[in-house]
Amino acid sequence: MGKHRKANAFVEFERVQKSYDGKTLVVKDLNLSIGRGEFLTMLGPSGSGKTTCLMMLAGFETATHGEILLDGMPINNIPPYKRGIGMVFQNYALFPHMTIAENLAFPLEVRKMGKSEREEKVKRALDMVQMGQFGGRRPAQLSGGQQQRIALARALVFEPELVLMDEPLGALDKQLREHMQFEITNLAHQLGITTVYVTHDQTEALTMSDRVAVFNDGRIQQLAPPASLYEEPENSFVAQFIGENNTLEGVVKELSGEKALVELDDGELIDCKPVNVTSVGQRTRVSIRPERVEANPDRLHPDAHTLKAEVLEFIYMGDVFRTRLRVAGRDDFIMKSRNAPDQVRLKPGEHIKIGWMPSDCRALDAL
């Protein structure tokens, strides 16, 4: 990447490294370019370096090496209060000794804005998150979801071009979280602001983002739009981390362009799509999404690869059936099938044939 800057890049990380103790790197050689108006999510397990990246961008941590650019300007030496970046914190960080309106007026006050203009902007921001009548309350008098909205309004009230969000929905219950996901993305697109969102919740990442950067071990494992992240994971970590995944282990026997022949550990041979296997004889992990596995012979494509399986467990989940199978010596193989009138409900102990398209079966690194 380095020299190949995107024309509309708004935020850029260039070879950024971060170490806290001088012994280990928390962020290793990070290169990332975020477009203007883009909604980018940093997703990863805890300790993967995603929050550190966000804090470096906000200015609360300094990069040990490398450059961070905001709108083409290096910002490494600019203190946080001069960066003009809005931020929503995990615990909202609403000032408890101020009312909601005072909280919202704070960023305008420190910018020396006049009183009438201030009041108007506060009102508009409160209306934007449908909290117009709550201006006189204190944060402790609001519910978690309401506090979340106020935190959002406060981060947006001074009209920043970039907003950072650090797991802002972590403390909310499931229903509220889904609702807020929708609201935040709507707002971000409506206002056209660039958003960097940190979460460890993959559903959140997939539903909200334009692009997702999957972090692990201080590196970006894959940077892609949600659909390709889910459907075309580039390595075992991403396949395993995003969504549910079936893994079969084996050795590459033949490799030719778009096809790889893999011999599974129990001797079965299957066709796969090679993703990051490079040579014959290499160990590989084969990844198949549970919903791409089919047990109904009528629905199976003629080119599909079939395998013997034994039903271990059948779980009725309403919209889908989840069947646990023993396949190729592993008994954690999951098949998901839609609850349709013609769908068979399998019983434990049944011996069946399952199949999938070779293109859905991706041969990845063995970790």
Add this chain to the structure above:
Amino acid sequence: MSAPIEEPGEVLAADGTPLKRSLARALRVQKLRALMLIAPLLIFILVTFILPVADMLYRSVENQIVSETLPKTVVALESWDADSGEAPDEAVFAALAADLQIAAEQKIHTKLGTRLNYENPGMASLFRKSGRQVKKWDLETDGPFKEQFVDVDEDWADPEVWQTIKTYAPKITAGYYLNSVDMKLGADGVEVRPESERIYLTLFGRTLFMSFVITASCIVLGYPVAWLLANLPMKTSNLLMILVLLPFWTSLLVRTSAWKILLQQQGVINDILVWIGLVADDNRLVMINNQLGTIIAMTHILLPFMILPMYSVMQSIQPTYLRAAKSLGATNWTAFWRVYFPQSVPGIGAGSILVFILAIGYYITPALVGGTSGTFISNRIAFHISISLNWGLAAALGGILLAVVLIFYYAYDKIVGIDNVKLG
């Protein structure tokens, strides 16, 4: 439904008893158990704190000694006009003779003399002398007594002596309290004492002023330390905490004496200043046995009481508040002043109340390093308790001190709000 119409506001339990009563019964056992758990402490506090305080407060107004020692005289004096400018008539002296003879028999006349001496110096010796003589008199035959009393001591002809006896005849008196604010009960009611006898108002004023100064310097010195304690990494802050607590593990006397060594004119600080050349050898600074010495030593001693509440409040202030303020565009100073400081005020309040109340009643340090200009009202109270034995006055001084603390507490509650005091 055919349920009977309930009276509004009264909900009935399933068996028909009012719900309130049935709930109270259900909770009674729990309450009783809770009471049993705190009973030992409650009794301890009652015996060692509340009863003594109540006793002292009673002593500050109690004045039975006059009417108990001179019952007949007090009755006889009722008809005497204190403003007449003359000593009372023979009837009063006869009553006095009768009373004094009994009192001298029981050897309690000197106690009364001591008591009245607080109000009118000279009366102790008057009673001692007269008691000795009256013992020899025969009440039946030796009358009239007026002349004989005046022969024993001509003060008996002085109406002022009689005014004092009459003024202090009631069983309850405001005399001690008036004395505590440099006033006294005269013949014409309350009057201000002559300038040479005024002492307590100055002492109260000094005590309050110095307690304020000590509290303020504790805030100024303690705030940064508390901030460091709350914000340093665990390992360093633990070490710092030990340093803060170290004075607690050293004897108060040792610490105060250490200040003596440091501050005296031939002490360490003066020596260093002279050696550097900042101070001339014949013009060494006077830093002890005055107000400055008391303020320095007491600030040092009371500092932990300021730091600890501030620390525990600051510890509960999340660092994200400061980050949030900065991300919203506040400079470091604005973020501190507008966001951090207001949240730390409850800690300052708690520490200030603690330090101020401790300071206002402090005794040992002002006694050791205060000299004459740096002593507190508490030193005067101690004097009256253990040397002059005027417990009534000591109790009144203490009562005023208690009232002052309560007034400040009330004012604090009105201005800042006591809900804003947090110890953690």
